[in-house]
Amino acid sequence: MRTIHTDTIINNIKEMCIEANLHLAKDVVGAIAHAKDTEESQLGKKILGQLQENMDIAASESIPICQDTGMAVVFMQIGQDVHIEGQNLEDAINEGIRQGYVEGYLRKSVVKDPLERENTKDNTPGIIHYEIVPGENITITVAPKGFGSENMSRVCMLKPADGIEGVKEAVLETVRLAGPNACPPIVVGVGIGGTFEKCAILAKKALTRDLNQSSSTPYVAELEKELLEKINQLGYGPAGLGGRNTALGVNIETYPTHIAGLPVAINICCHVNRHVMRTI
Amino acid sequence: MEIKIQTPLEEETVNRLKAGDYIYISGTIYTARDAAHKRMFEAMGKGENPPLDLKNNIIYYLGPSPAKEGQVIGSAGPTxxxxxxxxxxxxxxxxxxxxxxxxxxxxxxxxxxxxxxxxYFAAVGGAGALLSKCIQSSEVIAYDDLGTEAIRKLEVENLPVIVVIDKEGNNLYETAVEEFKK
Structure with a gap:
């Protein structure tokens, strides 16, 4: 049994919110550089160069990479041998978000009620996913999610008979519908299986996986590769203004499902695919 | 073609702009996004004047991140x-x-x-730090209570944008994608 105080959780989440909004992870930076090297459209190349310049300014002057600093999505993997001391855990996580967004000069983009739409002014609450895992550590992933791309995401309840071809078409159709709106080059997170809500969470989680790391299931890894190629043949390109680099990567997660179903969720993320992970 | 233009947008300037042109905008522009549009739309529906002079002006769909001390504005890309x-x-x-x-x-x-x-111009989405460098001043002129969604008057210098839809209705999103589709 190990004791972790909620102050430690607050501080880490605060720092991670700020870090995620100022610095992209190495895999995304590398994928943008690779896209620039391979882009055939001159305008596309220029835009990718601007994205690189933008990342440099964000890092050196502490200006968020994108003004949409997102709704804070937090994955908490809590070791079952951890004892959490201090305040209520959910309140602590939201306090970390609050401090990060206020002290980090990040945009407050959350409204208290989806229809009354009054801004909460501190970007809370976050979207928190808990998972109990073996061990005595807590692994926290903070993934601020922008809504230009979130709005273009979909859940499709396919039939078992639709099979892998149905999954491919659902993904490609989602990317076509998103077109220039989701700020390509995009990252595509796909969740296949589970239930209606499980596949959506899988898709979100898929976005936090390193782009250089394929699925450990061989046929899923093949599917990731095939879909990336097909998406990049659609022609949208950087900023949707034409080109070969519409997506930087496709990450797929799967889960067992019901004999009657084939749920598929496609979570689109812009090139500002933010995720920071720490184990405490 | 690369063209430098000055606001307000006179008709002769609009006539020169074609879908695909790369433009640098200088002068005064205004920000407004979802909540400000809704409020303006409702006010105008009741016969009231909008809080900015629309004639020959440009609206930038932007809700910036907050400025730190010494900064004009925070990150400032398009929505x-x-x-x-x-x-x-x-x-x-x-x-x-x-x-x-x-x-x-x-x-x-x-x-x-x-x-x-x-x-209709596109600015590069997700390049808000870079675009903020073209903004010389920023002043909230209406709907202050909307926070990031308030209407701001911006002075910009050489703000880089691309003409996506021109006054004839030519649409770069459609033509450019056709060119690169396999």
Missing amino acids: TSSRMDKYTPLLLDNGLKGMIGKGKRSESVIESMKKNKAV
């Missing part, structure tokens, strides 16, 4: 334009000449642009 489509034809009918955002527009917006001879 998705289609959410403003419902409100846009009324603004165009009242003199709005240009919009800066990202992503597709509805048929009714494009028809209204053709009728009113207006232009």
